[in-house]
Amino acid sequence: MELTNNSNLPLSISVWLAHDNYDHDDRSNHISATSLIKxxxxxxxxxxxxxxxKEDIVGLIPSRMGSAIHDGIERAWVDHYAENLKKLGYPQRVIDRVRVNPTAELVASDPDIxxxxxxQRAEKEVDGFIISGKFDFIGDGRVEDFKSTSVYxxxxxxxxxxxxLQGSIYRWLNPEKITRDDMAIQFIxxxxxxxxxxxxxxxxSRTAEKKLLLQPIKTTDAYIRQRLATIKKYWDKPEAExxxxDDEALWRKPTTYKVYKDDKAKRAMSGGVFNSDHQAARVFAMQKGGVVKTFPGxxxxxxxxxxxxxxxxKQQYLDSGELTLRG
Structure with a gap:
């Protein structure tokens, strides 16, 4: 991937944005958990x-910020967990039992840790594909994911x-580590x-936890196999097939219905703009004697x-105005 800097960002920031520490896998039959659900x-x-x-580095800002948060959390645990737990008031007898990324042999040999x-990345081979996933955090048998995103x-x-679905795939890959039926999303x-x-x-506050129930492992396994069958079916098909x-995948905003005095009017009537409520727009138009025009989100x-x-x-949406290239 060649990067551009059309926004003329300073070198100090540009080098950070250009850096990619993701563990890419070039195997042709490899699909990551996050890609599988796309x-x-x-x-x-x-x-x-x-x-x-080519990709402009300004578009990499959200992902690099997310990566920086993940890296910071990982370093705080891997390199400094003992001192940080002590700052938080945990007793030494508890701190001494903590092990970060222990081997399976160590866990089996010492039930007190x-x-x-x-x-940690894990993978499984299914129907000719290699499915892999790297979870963010597991504590007390519960998988957690860190998400830097909007309050919305x-x-x-x-x-x-x-x-x-993502958490369920992580459990499908790591059933010996993820033993609880719930997961937690840690929002930042x-x-x-x-x-x-x-x-x-x-x-x-600026952070919040949301608990979600995972799918049963059998349900996740069935989903993965069905998903792979669908991918195989269309892998070499022309785009038209x-x-x-769909609208969910497109992150489509709500359709807007506007009521105008007549077909020639250029401005909607006062109070005549309705988001996702066609019926209300129709009622308003009947009461005011106007016409309803639909504007897809x-x-x-x-x-x-x-x-x-x-x-x-995407070209269809560019032509219709439903997609713009603004940031």
Missing amino acids: PLKQLILSNRVENTA IPIYLE TFINGTNDEKYI FTDWSGARTREPNYPN IPPC EVVACRFCKAFDICKQ
Whole structure:
């Protein structure tokens, strides 16, 4: 991947953004847990994109910030867990029992230790594919994932199903380590505001935990096998035959219905704008004697998709105005 710096970011920041410490796997039959749950078209077309594509470093800021948080948490545990636990008031007898990333042999030989696991990758071969995943944290048999994201994501649970699926795949890969049926998402908010804490459901601090129930291992295994069968079916098909990304995969914003005085009017009537409520717009139009015009919600995900340059579906949205290239 060749990087550009069209925003003229300073060298001090540019070098950080250009650095990639992700453990990429170039095996042709390898699929990571995070890739497995991506939209089908995005997964398949992304694998057809040449690595000679260019990417501007300004678009890497969210992922690099997330990586920095993960790296910081890992270092705090791996290199300094004893002193940090002592600062938090844990007694020495408890600290002495903690082991970070212990071997299976050590866990089996000493039932008194408290195992903590961080950033461990595991893999399984299924139907000719190698499925791998690297969890963030396991403590007391529960897997945790660290997410740096918006408050909106936390309040509305927009990604809860994906989180559950990802955590369930981690348990499918690590059943000897992940022994609990629940998982925890540790949110670190990128847009938190203390002034809004009185609002309903708004988090009280910049971090918050959300507990979710994992799928049974058998259910996860069935999902993975069915998913791989679907991927095989469409892997070499032309794009036109691959099922398109749906509104959820596109991160489509709500459709807007606007009521105008007539077809020639350029501005909607006062009070005549309705998000996702066609019926209310129709009632308003009947009462005021206007007409309803539909404006499909903007699609967002395409701007961040690796397959952007070769995807024909995104071109339809560019032509219709449903997709813009603004940041």
